[in-house]
Every structure is written in C-alpha cells, then in structure tokens.
Amino acid sequence: MKLFTCLRAVSAAVALSIVTLSVSAADLVIAGRDDIYGKGLAEAVAGFKKLHPAADIELLKLPNANLYQKLKLSMREGTGAYDLVMMDDTWSPEFISNGWLKPLPATLVDTDMVASTVALGRATNGGLYALPVVGNVEMFAYRRDLLAKYKLQAPRTWDDVLKIAQVTGADASVSGVVFRGTKGNPVVTGFLPILWAYGGDVIDAGGKVTIDSPQALAALKMFVSLKAHAPKDVAVYGAAEVRDALQKGAAAQAIEVWPAWVPALDDPKQSRVVGEVALQAPPGQVKGSSPMLGIWQMAIPKDAQHALLAQEFLAYLTSRDTQTRLAAMGIPPTRKSVFEDPALVKQFRWYPDQLKALEAGRARPRVKNWEQIESLLGDALQLVLTGQLAPEAALRQASQKIAPVLTTAAK
Amino acid sequence: MNVLRRWLPLVGLVGPSVLVLGVLALYPVLRVLVDSFFNVDYTSGHRTFAGLANYRAVLADDNFSASFVNTLHFTVVASVSEVALGGALALLFSRAFRGRRFVMPLLILPMMLSTLVCSAIWRNWLNFSGFLNALLAVFGLPGVQWLSDPSLAIWSLILVDVWQWTPMAFLIILAGLQSIDPELYEAARTDGASEWQCLRDITLPLVVPQIVLAMLLRSIDTFKLFDKVYALTGGGPGNATQTLSTYVYDTGFRFFNVGPASAASVLMLLVSAVLVSVNVWQSIRKTRTR
Numbered sequence: 001m002k003l004f005t006c007l008r009a010v011s012a013a014v015a016l017s018i019v020t021l022s023v024s025a026a027d028l029v030i031a032g033r034d035d036i037y038g039k040g041l042a043e044a045v046a047g048f049k050k051l052h053p054a055a056d057i058e059l060l061k062l063p064n065a066n067l068y069q070k071l072k073l074s075m076r077e078g079t080g081a082y083d084l085v086m087m088d089d090t091w092s093p094e095f096i097s098n099g100w101l102k103p104l105p106a107t108l109v110d111t112d113m114v115a116s117t118v119a120l121g122r123a124t125n126g127g128l129y130a131l132p133v134v135g136n137v138e139m140f141a142y143r144r145d146l147l148a149k150y151k152l153q154a155p156r157t158w159d160d161v162l163k164i165a166q167v168t169g170a171d172a173s174v175s176g177v178v179f180r181g182t183k184g185n186p187v188v189t190g191f192l193p194i195l196w197a198y199g200g201d202v203i204d205a206g207g208k209v210t211i212d213s214p215q216a217l218a219a220l221k222m223f224v225s226l227k228a229h230a231p232k233d234v235a236v237y238g239a240a241e242v243r244d245a246l247q248k249g250a251a252a253q254a255i256e257v258w259p260a261w262v263p264a265l266d267d268p269k270q271s272r273v274v275g276e277v278a279l280q281a282p283p284g285q286v287k288g289s290s291p292m293l294g295i296w297q298m299a300i301p302k303d304a305q306h307a308l309l310a311q312e313f314l315a316y317l318t319s320r321d322t323q324t325r326l327a328a329m330g331i332p333p334t335r336k337s338v339f340e341d342p343a344l345v346k347q348f349r350w351y352p353d354q355l356k357a358l359e360a361g362r363a364r365p366r367v368k369n370w371e372q373i374e375s376l377l378g379d380a381l382q383l384v385l386t387g388q389l390a391p392e393a394a395l396r397q398a399s400q401k402i403a404p405v406l407t408t409a410a411k
Numbered sequence: 412m413n414v415l416r417r418w419l420p421l422v423g424l425v426g427p428s429v430l431v432l433g434v435l436a437l438y439p440v441l442r443v444l445v446d447s448f449f450n451v452d453y454t455s456g457h458r459t460f461a462g463l464a465n466y467r468a469v470l471a472d473d474n475f476s477a478s479f480v481n482t483l484h485f486t487v488v489a490s491v492s493e494v495a496l497g498g499a500l501a502l503l504f505s506r507a508f509r510g511r512r513f514v515m516p517l518l519i520l521p522m523m524l525s526t527l528v529c530s531a532i533w534r535n536w537l538n539f540s541g542f543l544n545a546l547l548a549v550f551g552l553p554g555v556q557w558l559s560d561p562s563l564a565i566w567s568l569i570l571v572d573v574w575q576w577t578p579m580a581f582l583i584i585l586a587g588l589q590s591i592d593p594e595l596y597e598a599a600r601t602d603g604a605s606e607w608q609c610l611r612d613i614t615l616p617l618v619v620p621q622i623v624l625a626m627l628l629r630s631i632d633t634f635k636l637f638d639k640v641y642a643l644t645g646g647g648p649g650n651a652t653q654t655l656s657t658y659v660y661d662t663g664f665r666f667f668n669v670g671p672a673s674a675a676s677v678l679m680l681l682v683s684a685v686l687v688s689v690n691v692w693q694s695i696r697k698t699r700t701r
Binding site for chain 2: 065068069072076098181182183184231232233234235236369371372375379382383385386387388389
C-alpha cells in the first residue's frame with residue numbers, strides 16, 4: 001500500500017514536470033481573448049499549423065481584465081512568457097510608451113487595411129507596434145418594423161432616439177431603449193458616443209480633463225432621459241442582456257451594439273426579429289455621428305522568445321483569407337475587401353454601414369491610465385443612473401478624481 | 412554541547428515550518444506594510460518615501476469609506492444570519508424524523524458548489540425578469556430590482572451568501588449538538604425540566620464553542636467577500652456593493668497603484684485581526700469559564 005502511494009506521488013510529480021516543460025517549450029505562445037475572439041484565434045492557429053506542422057503553438061484565451069493584468073505583469077517583469085499578445089486599443093499607448101513592444105516592419109500593413117484601425121497601433125513618432133486584428137466599431141440598433149408601425153424615421157439625432165423610445169416604450173412588452181449599464185467600461189462605452197455627439201469629451205487634446213462641461217452635462221441629461229425608457233434593471237445589463245433583449249424583440253433600440261455580439265441576429269433559431277433590426281452609426285446631435293472604435297490589436301512583446309514566428313503568425317492572421325474566414329464566424333474584419341465580400345455582405349447585411357462607421361470611427365482618449373479614468377467616470381455615471389447623484393455633481397466629482405490620475409500619467 | 416544536542420532536533424523539526432511560514436505568510440505581509448509607506452511607480456519600479464500619505468489618501472477616498480461600511484454591513488448581517496439559521500436547522504436535524512437522511516445532503520449541497528456557479532444560478536434568479544420576480548408575480552406582487560436598486564443590492568448578496576454558507580454553520584453546530592451526552596437531558600427531564608429549560612440551560616451553554624467557531628469562520632470569510640461581488644454586481648450599482656477586497660483589487664491589480672492598495676490592505680488586515688482577536692478571546696474565555 002505504501003509502495004503504491006509512493007508510486008502515485010512520483011508519477012504525479014513526473015506528469016507535472018512534463019506539463020511544465022511542454023508549456024515552456026512551446027514554439028509560439030499567444031495570449032488572446034476568450035469568447036468569440038478566442039474561437040477565431042483557435043481557428044487561425046489551426047490554419048497556421050497546417051502551414052507549420054512542426055510548430056507547437058499554445059493559445060491562452062483570457063477574459064478582458066485578466067488579459068490586461070497578465071500582459072502588464074509579464075511585460076513589466078520581462079518574463080518572455082508570451083510571443084504574441086492581443087490588446088484593446090486603449091492599452092497600446094501605455095505598452096508602447098513603456099517600451100514593452102517590438103517595432104513591427106511597415107511591410108505588414110497595406111492599403112486594404114482600414115486606415116483608422118491601423119493608426120491606433122502607431123507610436124507618436126509614427127512607428128508601427130501593433131496591428132489591428134478585430135475591426136470592432138460601436139453601432140446603433142433599431143427595430144425597423146416598430147418604427148414603421150409608429151410611422152417614425154430612423155434616428156439621426158439623440159433627440160430622435162428619445163422620441164422613438166417614448167413612443168415605442170408605450171407598449172409594455174418592449175423597452176424603448178436598451179444599453180449596458182454595468183459599472184466601469186460598459187456604461188462609459190454606452191455614454192461616449194452621446195457625449196461626443198453633444199460636443200463634449202473626457203480629456204481635451206492638451207491632456208486636460210474636460211468632463212465637467214456644459215456639453216457633457218447636456219449629454220448626461222439625455223442619457224438619464226433615455227434610462228427612463230430602458231428596462232428597470234438596466235444598471236446591471238451587460239452584453240448578453242443587450243443581445244438577448246434585441247434578439248427576443250424586447251427592445252426598440254440599442255444605444256450600443258458591437259457587431260461581434262450579434263452574428264446571430266438574422267438566425268431564425270436564435271432571433272425572433274430576423275431581418276427587422278437595422279444597424280447604423282450612432283446618431284449625432286450638435287456634432288455629427290461619432291462611432292466609437294473598439295479595436296483589438298496584436299503585438300509582439302519586446303521580451304518575446306519567438307518573435308519571428310510570432311510575426312509570421314501576425315501576417316497570416318491579418319491576411320485577407322484568414323480575415324474572411326474569421327468574419328464568417330462573426331468577427332469584424334479590418335480589411336475593406338473583406339467588408340465588401342458579397343457572400344459576407346449577404347450574411348451580415350450591415351457590413352456597408354459598418355465599414356463606413358469604422359472608417360469614420362473615433363478612438364477613446366489615447367492616455368496611459370485610461371483604465372482608471374474609465375472606471376472613475378463609470379462610477380459617476382452609474383451613481384447618476386441609479387439616482388444617487390445629480391448629473392452636475394457627478395461630473396464635478398468625476399472631473400476632480402480624474403485630474404490627479406492624468407497628472408500621474410503625465411509624469 | 413548538551414544544549415546543542417537538546418535544541419538541534421527541535422530546530423530541525425520546527426525550522427522548516429517556520430521557514431515556509433516566513434516565506435509564504437510573513438514576507439508578503441511585511442512587504443505590503445513597507446509598500447504602504449512608499450509611492451511606487453509600478454512600471455519603472457521607482458519608489459519614493461511617502462510617509463502616511465497613502466493612508467491619508469485612502470481614508471479620504473469616499474470609495475474606501477463606502478467599501479468599509481459595505482464590508483462591515485455584509486460581515487455582520489451575513490455571519491449572524493448564517494449562524495442563527497444554521498443553529499436552528501441543527502436543532503431540527505439533531506432529532507430523528509422521517510426523510511432526514513434524504514434532506515440532509517440536499518441541505519448541504521449549496522456549500523459544495525463553486526461560488527461562481529452559485530453566482531450564475533442566482534444571477535438568473537435575481538434578474539428583473541428572473542425566477543424570484545416570477546414567483547412574486549404569482550402572488551400578485553410587483554417585481555423587485557434585486558441587483559440594480561442601490562439600497563437592495565447588498566441585501567441580495569447577503570441572501571446569496573446565506574443560501575450558500577448556512578450549511579457550514581449548520582454542520583459545525585450539529586456536530587456540537589451530537590456530542591452532548593443524552594444522559595444530561597434524561598436527568599433534567601427526571602427533575603421536571605421542560606423542553607425550553609433543557610434548550611436554555613443544557614443545549615445552548617454546551618454548544619457555545621461551536622457557535623463561536625462557526626461565527627469566527629464565517630466572519631473571517633465574509634469579511635474577505637470578493638467573488639460574489641465580482642460575479643453578481645461588479646461592485647455596483649454605484650458603489651453600493653463595493654467591498655474592501657474589491658477596492659484593493661481595483662486599486663492594486665486594475666490600476667496598479669501599489670502604494671494606496673498596500674495601505675488599504677494593511678487597514679483591512681488590522682480590522683480583520685481585531686475581528687479574529689475578539690472572537691478568539693471570546694472562545695478562550697468561554698473555555699476557561701467551563
């Protein structure tokens with residue numbers, strides 16, 4: 001019995017060592033996102049392995065916040081744990097300015113790539129450090145059948161959105177509008193296109209906080225007015241709830257829809273509103289429409305141990321063929337030719353509008369500490385939405401808290 | 412030589428444990444304590460002495476105050492509810508009744524679930540169009556915003572924690588009840604004691620150590636509340652469910668503000684130490700009295 005226990009312990013130790021060795025011995029370690037993006041990366045890895053059968057590729061699929069922490073810890077310590085990393089476009093200013101990424105050859109970019117998405121991977125001196133792999137852009141959704149029923153036009157301004165919400169929301173089975181109200185990134189992401197449309201901003205070009213402005217106040221008051229026509233628990237709504245509300249036909253409009261959320265919008269097995277939901281760029285107000293960019297990029301860390309293979313994979317991932325395959329899975333592409341592919345346009349009828357929105361897209365502020373700034377603004381917005389703080393006080397409070405963060409970031 | 416011969420085996424036996432404890436427990440605590448007095452630039456690793464500035468900043472932060480109040484609220488209400496409910500259930504299950512054998516495993520099932528699974532179940536139930544509101548609608552009652560109403564969200568988290576962890580208090584107290592000598596009850600009844608008198612004068616005094624233990628374990632655990640908040644509310648709405656653990660996590664691991672996060676951790680450790688000391692002291696006092 002003793003011998004058996006001993007043998008079991010030894011074999012467990014050997015198995016652990018083999019696992020550890022095999023992890024560290026991979027030819028390419030990719031740190032990427034989970035969810036649909038993870039499925040896309042897995043598909044790309046499978047395709048790449050056909051070209052490099054001997055390559056041992058390890059793909060880590062991580063949730064958003066976890067990915068950021070892992071990348072920051074690893075690159076700061078220079079562990080060389082990852083050869084290729086996936087990043088939200090708001091992370092690249094920090095990673096590039098800290099010198100954590102390898103410069104990429106300009107030959108990896110061509111004119112078919114949407115320029116607004118490529119620009120986010122460049123340093124202030126123009127050097128290329130990251131390539132766009134997912135061309136996410138924030139869209140606005142509305143129900144064509146409901147608007148026709150009430151003889152309403154597609155919304156061009158946020159005032160129109162409010163009017164549609166008031167009229168369509170009169171039907172108890174439908175919410176006039178829906179959005180992600182969860183604390184932090186979700187609620188801020190829903191608010192930014194409204195803020196920009198009213199001519200406001202979080203930070204100005206000089207890096208000064210400008211959220212406590214009359215424009216921001218007008219935008220926030222509009223956001224609160226819209227909330228009155230949203231589901232009662234919209235303050236805890238995330239992507240899944242917004243998608244479900246749209247696909248179940250329970251919402252007339254959605255302030256914020258990322259195309260990657262709704263690949264099944266026209267799938268009769270999953271959607272009760274096949275062909276009835278239109279996606280367009282968010283409305284304007286005092287200013288024109290400002291669709292928000294939410295690009296996922298990939299870059300090679302400075303401490304990568306297999307940089308050459310990583311670069312080859314990056315070229316493969318951003319190639320037209322791979323982007324077309326991933327687009328068919330519901331992942332927004334970054335190439336114009338893929339957006340114009342007839343088969344894909346048939347599958348995703350909003351592609352022409354999505355491309356226009358992507359080309360005219362606006363990035364979130366390019367500052368080092370955006371994560372923290374977004375969190376502070378998100379707290380203030382949620383306090384307003386839940387009636388715990390007046391809009392004026394919330395913006396003042398957000399401004400006071402964001403200012404020292406910007407000072408720290410500038411040091 | 413004699414002294415060496417006497418102490419060497421002792422050092423040999425205790426030394427490795429002390430070393431492991433020192434590396435795994437003391438070093439991180441000391442490091443956090445030191446960092447709490449410094450401004451640390453995480454990216455460059457540059458450190459400048461800040462004195463008590465991090466503590467002042469944390470104490471002046473309204474998010475920290477809200478987190479502190481929420482944590483205490485959750486700790487007190489959840490721990491007391493779980494121990495009270497667990498005690499009542501233990502009293503019920505200490506007697507034989509039909510079906511006891513089948514109900515008991517069901518009762519302790521929530522405790523065996525991972526917190527994230529448990530949170531996923533409750534997220535569906537607490538949703539505005541979820542199971543609980545559907546149940547209320549059957550009785551003609553209006554729906555409740557369990558997670559999105561700032562005044563209710565913390566109570567919803569307490570409800571989930573009570574559902575998951577009452578079984579733990581129940582098992583601890585039940586073990587205490589089953590260790591009481593039945594002859595004590597027989598003797599008391601022979602002397603004419605009523606059921607209530609038996610409960611008040613025999614059962615409760617003898618089960619106090621188990622109640623204190625359950626209270627101690629649950630208050631330590633509830634004070635560290637993180638996962639349910641992370642999975643159910645993200646600290647919202649507003650900062651209605653922000654706890655000290657989520658505050659430290661956000662400050663340290665999302666924003667990498669090492670100094671303030673360390674200061675908040677030290678303050679949290681102090682409060683936790685006070686809570687544990689009070690409980691342990693109570694336990695020792697009761698044991699001595701007996």
